[in-house]
Amino acid sequence: MPSNAFLLEERIPAGCHHALLLKRGYALRLTDLSGDGNVGLLAFNADERSERYNMADTLKAQHTHKLALGNVLYSDMGRPLLSIMGDSFGWHDTICGTTNAAMIEATYGLNDFQLARNGYYRNGRDGFLMELGRWGLGRRDLVPNANFFSTVTVDDEGNIGLSEASYQPGAWVELRAELNVLVILSTAPHPLREGPAAARTSEASRMPKPGLPYRTEARRHEHATATGNHSRRRPLHGPHQRRAAGAPRGYGRQ
Amino acid sequence: MARINAGQRVRLVDTEGNEAVDTFFFNAEDPRERYSAVDTVRRQRNVYLTTGTELVSNEDRTLLTIVDDTCGRHDTLGGACASESNTVRYAHDRKFMHSCRDNFLLALLNWNEDFSKRDLGPNINFFMNVPLSADGGLRFADGISGPGKYVELVAHMDVLILISNCPQLNNPCSGFNPTPVEFLLWDA
Ligand SMILES: [Zn+2]
Numbered sequence: 164m165p166s167n168a169f170l171l172e173e174r175i176p177a178g179c180h181h182a183l184l185l186k187r188g189y190a191l192r193l194t195d196l197s198g199d200g201n202v203g204l205l206a207f208n209a210d211e212r213s214e215r216y217n218m219a220d221t222l223k224a225q226h227t228h229k230l231a232l233g234n235v236l237y238s239d240m241g242r243p244l245l246s247i248m249g250d251s252f253g254w255h256d257t258i259c260g261t262t263n264a265a266m267i268e269a270t271y272g273l274n275d276f277q278l279a280r281n282g283y284y285r286n287g288r289d290g291f292l293m294e295l296g297r298w299g300l301g302r303r304d305l306v307p308n309a310n311f312f313s314t315v316t317v318d319d320e321g322n323i324g325l326s327e328a329s330y331q332p333g334a335w336v337e338l339r340a341e342l343n344v345l346v347i348l349s350t351a352p353h354p355l356r357e358g359p360a361a362a363r364t365s366e367a368s369r370m371p372k373p374g375l376p377y378r379t380e381a382r383r384h385e386h387a388t389a390t391g392n393h394s395r396r397r398p399l400h401g402p403h404q405r406r407a408a409g410a411p412r413g414y415g416r417q
Numbered sequence: 418m419a420r421i422n423a424g425q426r427v428r429l430v431d432t433e434g435n436e437a438v439d440t441f442f443f444n445a446e447d448p449r450e451r452y453s454a455v456d457t458v459r460r461q462r463n464v465y466l467t468t469g470t471e472l473v474s475n476e477d478r479t480l481l482t483i484v485d486d487t488c489g490r491h492d493t494l495g496g497a498c499a500s501e502s503n504t505v506r507y508a509h510d511r512k513f514m515h516s517c518r519d520n521f522l523l524a525l526l527n528w529n530e531d532f533s534k535r536d537l538g539p540n541i542n543f544f545m546n547v548p549l550s551a552d553g554g555l556r557f558a559d560g561i562s563g564p565g566k567y568v569e570l571v572a573h574m575d576v577l578i579l580i581s582n583c584p585q586l587n588n589p590c591s592g593f594n595p596t597p598v599e600f601l602l603w604d605a
Contacts, residue, residue, distance in 0.1 A: 213533070213534055213535055217496065217539075218454075218455070218494075218496070218539055219454075219494060219495055219496020219497070219539040220496055220499070220501070220502045220505070222494055222495070222496075222555050223495050223496065223502065223506065223547075223555065223557065224502060224505045224506050226554055226555055226556050227553055227554060227555055228494065228549050228553055228554070228555045229553035231553075237502075237505065239499070239501065239534070240501050241499075241501030241502055241504055241505045254553060258454075258455060258458055258464065258494060259455055259458065259459045260453065260455030260456055260458075260459055263477055265477065266477070301449075302449045302475070303449060303533075303535040303536055304535060305475065306538050306539075307453070307454065307455040307538065307539060316551060317464055317549040317550070317551065318551060319551070320463070320465075321463045321464045321465040321490070321549065322462060322463050323458065323462055323463060323464060324462070354459050355459065355462075
């Protein structure tokens with residue numbers, strides 16, 4: 164998709180937070196530039212913010228605990244907020260929530276603002292709250308989030324684990340708003356991530372213009388695969404791929 | 418809704434078997450702190466609740482611990498039934514059936530009108546069987562509970578317990594026949 168097809172592009176560094184209003188019919192593409200990223204997502208009906216993404220209703224209505232192409236993110240009022248219209252990744256986590264400051268310190272060590280200035284280690288809970296607060300929301304609205312680009316598997320006994328399949332540089336997912344949606348994002352590490360994490364850089368807020376057919380992108384994608392010019396999961400927008408190579412490193416790789 | 422003080426024990430008994438007991442907790446002193454299904458799952462690295470499970474709050478603190486369980490496992494990902502989700506899952510004519518969300522909202526608002534829908538999150542479904550599969554699936558299966566099976570918890574802080582004995586008739590979570598549950602509370 165030519166870059167001028169996007170109304171807005173934003174690169175969200177590792178560990179940060181971001182929010183945007185996605186009007187009904189507009190789409191948001193998230194791209195995991197490093198392959199090691201995680202994008203926590205909360206979604207609210209922008210016109211009635213007590214209506215919000217509901218993990219349990221999303222799971223039971225679709226008999227799934229993963230999100231993938233064709234799934235929708237249901238609100239608690241039985242309506243789709245976001246639809247997954249495109250997905251190179253295949254299995255996004257819904258059941259692990261996000262990190263907090265104590266978890267990040269236990270996993271990555273202490274690296275606060277006094278030590279590291281803006282390189283400090285951030286966490287998902289605080290990031291979500293800082294963004295929720297900007298929109299008049301708060302702790303009561305911090306419900307279980309979806310985690311894009313993180314695959315969590317469950318065995319027969321119910322034990323969970325973060326899958327190696329989560330590492331997919333260039334993976335992308337496209338979400339279409341079915342109502343006017345307030346989308347809140349956190350690029351903090353996935354809560355099951357162990358040890359010093361690799362670079363985490365996610366690119367978000369890439370909104371195709373309304374009415375731009377999603378299938379155009381899909382066909383281009385298939386064509387690229389067929390000609391062997393790109394690996395299956397490489398995104399089409401090459402310039403961003405190159406930018407990712409020079410992106411600042413995330414936690415643990417400074 | 419009832420208050421459970423730190424150190425007290427609570428037992429829920431599935432008197433006739435195959436019931437689903439939708440349950441939620443708040444910190445009694447600060448109800449903005451509440452039960453968190455995802456933090457509970459994340460801390461124990463397992464999706465099913467049973468003896469030894471610490472019920473974790475959204476502030477990552479332990480609200481209660483399950484200290485006895487003759488059923489074997491309990492769900493925390495299926496959420497509470499609601500007219501809205503019943504309509505999505507089954508049919509529009511199910512809209513006016515009774516639901517756990519109705520019970521939850523009525524109990525919350527009767528307790529204190531500072532509560533609202535915003536204070537609810539995914540709850541625990543004691544005695545309910547919601548198996549997750551290795552290929553990413555989730556389903557509501559026939560119950561594994563039976564008459565007289567129970568689960569017992571000890572409170573680590575003063576909490577409020579919110580219970581709806583599930584009136585769902587659209588899936589096997591209550592065996593298509595909701596039956597009584599017994600609620601016991603005592604000083605340990
Ligand atoms: Zn119910």
